[in-house]
Amino acid sequence: MLKGGEKELHTTKDPYEGTLIIKEKRMRLKSERLSYREFNSNDYNLFSSVFSNEAVMKYAYMNKIDDEKEMISYFNKVIENAKGNGKPSSCEFAVFLTSTGEFVGFADIIINYHLSNTKYGEIGYFILPNY
Numbered sequence: 001m002l003k004g005g006e007k008e009l010h011t012t013k014d015p016y017e018g019t020l021i022i023k024e025k026r027m028r029l030k031s032e033r034l035s036y037r038e039f040n041s042n043d044y045n046l047f048s049s050v051f052s053n054e055a056v057m058k059y060a061y062m063n064k065i066d067d068e069k070e071m072i073s074y075f076n077k078v079i080e081n082a083k084g085n086g087k088p089s090s091c092e093f094a095v096f097l098t099s100t101g102e103f104v105g106f107a108d109i110i111i112n113y114h115l116s117n118t119k120y121g122e123i124g125y126f127i128l129p130n131y
Helices: 044-051 068-083
Strands: 008-013 019-023 026-030 034-038 090-097 103-113 119-127
Touching: 026 090, 044 068, 044 103, 068 090
Parallel strands: none
Antiparallel strands: 008 019, 019 026, 026 034, 034 090, 090 103, 103 119
């Protein structure tokens, strides 16, 4: 499922029938039900549909974002993380239904560094109310 000009660097099959594909520093995850890919600069409307949604953000660790400048700033941070520059503290994914390609939400893995130089991650998600 590579699109024009993308070069597959590594593919693995997991025991749960999902596929992990890493293409030129862009990660995509796919299972029978859901597909995940890193956000790109064309995804602002998808991104803002999640973080400006009152029902989605009701129980979130952060408040709903109403301010356009704040939304753009957060979105730009996500895009920079996806580029793999520096040492990002998280990996953020747009989530789609595999069967239809319909956008359903946001997922991330937050990378935490412990004092003992060990790393651990925390998985989070924000799913639109229709799903």
